[in-house]
Amino acid sequence: MARESSEPAAHTRDVAAATLAEATQRPTKRSQIDIEAEARALAALDAGDRRAALGALLDAYGVVIYSYCLRVLRDETLAQDVQQVVFLEVHRDLPAFRRESSVWTWISRIAHNRCMDAATRRRREQQRSVPIDGEDDAVLPASQTPGPDHTSERARWMAALERCLQRLSEPVRATVLMKYQQGLTFDEMAVAVGERSGTLQVRVSRALPILRQCLERAGVSL
Amino acid sequence: MTRDGHEPDDVQDPPAPREAEADDAAWLLARMRGESPAKEPSTAAAYAHLEGLLVDLPSMAPPKGWKEDILRRADEAASSGGVEPVRAGAIVPAETPVAPVGARADVIPLRRRHRGWLIAGPTVAAAAATIGFFVMRAGTVAPALGVSYVVAAGDGITRGSGSAKLHDHLRVTARLADAGALRVYRDDRVLVAECPRDPVCTSRPTGKLTTHELDLALDAPGRYQVVLVVGDAPAATGRIGDDLAAARAAGATIRDPKIPTFIVR
Numbered sequence: 001m002a003r004e005s006s007e008p009a010a011h012t013r014d015v016a017a018a019t020l021a022e023a024t025q026r027p028t029k030r031s032q033i034d035i036e037a038e039a040r041a042l043a044a045l046d047a048g049d050r051r052a053a054l055g056a057l058l059d060a061y062g063v064v065i066y067s068y069c070l071r072v073l074r075d076e077t078l079a080q081d082v083q084q085v086v087f088l089e090v091h092r093d094l095p096a097f098r099r100e101s102s103v104w105t106w107i108s109r110i111a112h113n114r115c116m117d118a119a120t121r122r123r124r125e126q127q128r129s130v131p132i133d134g135e136d137d138a139v140l141p142a143s144q145t146p147g148p149d150h151t152s153e154r155a156r157w158m159a160a161l162e163r164c165l166q167r168l169s170e171p172v173r174a175t176v177l178m179k180y181q182q183g184l185t186f187d188e189m190a191v192a193v194g195e196r197s198g199t200l201q202v203r204v205s206r207a208l209p210i211l212r213q214c215l216e217r218a219g220v221s222l
Numbered sequence: 223m224t225r226d227g228h229e230p231d232d233v234q235d236p237p238a239p240r241e242a243e244a245d246d247a248a249w250l251l252a253r254m255r256g257e258s259p260a261k262e263p264s265t266a267a268a269y270a271h272l273e274g275l276l277v278d279l280p281s282m283a284p285p286k287g288w289k290e291d292i293l294r295r296a297d298e299a300a301s302s303g304g305v306e307p308v309r310a311g312a313i314v315p316a317e318t319p320v321a322p323v324g325a326r327a328d329v330i331p332l333r334r335r336h337r338g339w340l341i342a343g344p345t346v347a348a349a350a351a352t353i354g355f356f357v358m359r360a361g362t363v364a365p366a367l368g369v370s371y372v373v374a375a376g377d378g379i380t381r382g383s384g385s386a387k388l389h390d391h392l393r394v395t396a397r398l399a400d401a402g403a404l405r406v407y408r409d410d411r412v413l414v415a416e417c418p419r420d421p422v423c424t425s426r427p428t429g430k431l432t433t434h435e436l437d438l439a440l441d442a443p444g445r446y447q448v449v450l451v452v453g454d455a456p457a458a459t460g461r462i463g464d465d466l467a468a469a470r471a472a473g474a475t476i477r478d479p480k481i482p483t484f485i486v487r
Contacts, residue, residue, distance in 0.1 A: 054296055058289050066284040076382040080284055084292055091296040161275050166378055180276035186254065205251035209243035212272055222268035 032183045033104040034060035041103060045094055054091045057103065062087070065111050068182060071165065072115045072174045073122075082118050086111045101191060108182055109192035112174055119170040157220050164214035168207055175203050176211075285382060368397040369450065369479040373440075386440055386484040394436040394448060394481065397428060402452040402474070404434045405465075408444040413460040446484045450477040 037060035044052035065086055070079035089110055097106060165173055178184050178192065179200075190197040212222060250269065252259040371394040373381040381390060396404045396417070404417040417423035417434035425434045440446060449466065453474030458465045466476050 050300070051293065051296065055289075055293065058292060062289060062292070063281050063283060066288070067279075067282040070282050070379065071279075074378050075380040076285075076385075077380065080288065080382065083284060083288070084295065087292050088295060088299060092299065157275055158279065161279065162377055176276065180273060181279055183277075201251055201254045205247045205254060206243075208250055208269060208272060209246040211276075212246070212268060213243065215272070222271045 032061070032064055032181075033102050037061075038103045041094075042099070045097075050091060050094055053094055054087065057090060057107065058087060061104065061107055064182065065107065068111055068174075068177055069115050071162075071177055071181075072170055073119060074166065075122075078118055078122070082111070082114045085114050089114075101188075104182075105184065105188045105192055108178060108184060108188075112178065112192055115174060116171065157215070160215055160218040160220050161211070164211050164218065167214055168210065172203055172207050175200055176207050179204055368395075369481065370395050371448070371479075371481050373484070386446070386486050388440060388443060388486055390440050390486075392436070392438045392440055392446065392448075392484065394434075394438075394479075396434045396436075396450060396479065397431045398434065398450070398452060401454050402432075402450065403455065403458075404436055404479075405449050405451060405458060406436070406438055407447050407449065407460075407462045408442065410445070410447070410462045411460060412444075413458045413465070414438065414442075414446070416458060440484070440486045443487050444485075446486060448479050448481040450479045451475075452477050 037056050041053040041056040041060075044050075044056060062083070066079060066083045069082045069086075070076060073079050073082065086107065090107055097103070165176070168176065175189065175193070178189050179186070184192065186197040186200050189200050193200065215222060246265065246269070249259050249261050249265075371392065373386045374391045374393060375381060375387065381387070386392065392406070394404060394406075398404075403419075404423070405413060406415040408414045415422050415436055415438045417436050418425040420436075422438050423434055423436050425432055427433075447462070449462070451466075451469045451474050453469075453472070455465075455469035455472050455474040459468075469476060
């Protein structure tokens with residue numbers, strides 16, 4: 001089986017240049033691109049130290065990739081496994097990385113694909129077996145629910161939003177997370193996901209009203 | 223198959239929205255395309271608020287030692303000569319020992335692929351155990367005793383191996399060939415659940431076996447231990463030592479379900 005190409009195609013060179021320029025101008029709150037960490041990683045790679053390059057990328061993106069995987073897959077063990085697979089693939093393919101996009105876009109692409117692969121396999125296995133735990137989205141998210149001493153309204157909003165995100169299918173949830181959590185532009189997402197930018201815009205534009213309605217039903221006034 | 227080589231997905235794009243939502247979706251789409259469509263200020267503010275919440279969702283920390291694990295496995299791969307990482311969810315051969323979901327074996331031997339040896343390791347084992355459980359459930363060779371478990375948080379997230387928090391749900395499935403009972407004790411002195419018998423259990427025949435499914439809310443702090451009693455045993459008193467001794471005296475056997483003891487705080 002031919003090794004999968006994880007490097008964005010050459011025709012995205014202009015998109016990559018534009019999005020890199022845009023990324024440096026975006027508010028850091030939204031952008032996840034760590035320009036300095038990527039520069040350190042690529043410099044280490046050029047010096048022949050792939051391990052140091054991986055370390056720099058783990059420091060910059062390890063947690064955010066895990067968060068993304070966990071929110072998409074909703075399984076801590078599976079999320080950690082996918083996170084590991086993502087970065088081992090990064091480590092393996094770094095020498096072949098053509099630098100036509102940001103490293104962040106490249107890693108996001110790998111993470112998205114691996115999460116979707118894992119979700120698809122899990123869904124197929126569940127369809128062939130009797131599920132032992134059914135979906136129960138009426139229960140408040142225990143891991144995110146404020147404790148008895150934590151009465152912050154914002155914390156309540158966040159807990160409700162986590163719960164509402166679970167109502168979206170994995171691919172839709174992943175798209176929303178890529179847009180808002182990972183700070184990718186639609187053009188970057190198109191490269192990462194392998195779908196048209198317009199398709200992704202439609203997906204997000206339909207998902208947001210669903211989230212809004214869910215939050216309002218949960219008593220969150222937006 | 224997409225151009226990346228990963229499997230196609232049922233994208234399940236959101237269904238066509240109702241009228242009010244359709245208006246909002248159309249406005250959002252126009253805005254995403256760089257237009258400046260008009261909208262009621264309250265609605266525009268609501269979506270701005272929602273987008274802000276999405277941006278501000280907190281990061282979730284991986285388990286301790288995650289970075290070192292990845293670096294170690296990368297070092298192993300490098301010393302093995304560029305070994306291909308195993309995909310999460312990769313199917314392992316039937317002869318691989320099936321561990322309960324959430325359990326991690328130290329090493330799982332994997333068959334040789336034409337591209338070289340695959341990496342074996344705890345995280346691969348965890349993914350393999352997950353798939354292995356479902357392979358078992360799918361009706362391949364079913365052992366006389368089959369046990370699996372998950373610990374689920376309220377938001378549907380499955381906990382990692384050996385961890386549980388207050389108000390999580392412990393869900394155990396046990397398949398027994400003979401009469402028997404699945405019991406959960408807390409602090410060695412309280413029987414919190416027993417299958418069959420308790421409302422938190424469902425039991426049903428599965429061929430020649432009986433499948434017991436337990437869904438227990440961990441609503442009190444303490445140390446939770448799961449035991450399997452295979453054979454006829456007297457009714458439990460709640461004190462684990464006395465109960466197991468009585469079961470053995472009656473000719474039953476006590477089986478280790480390979481489910482960790484959970485400390486719930």
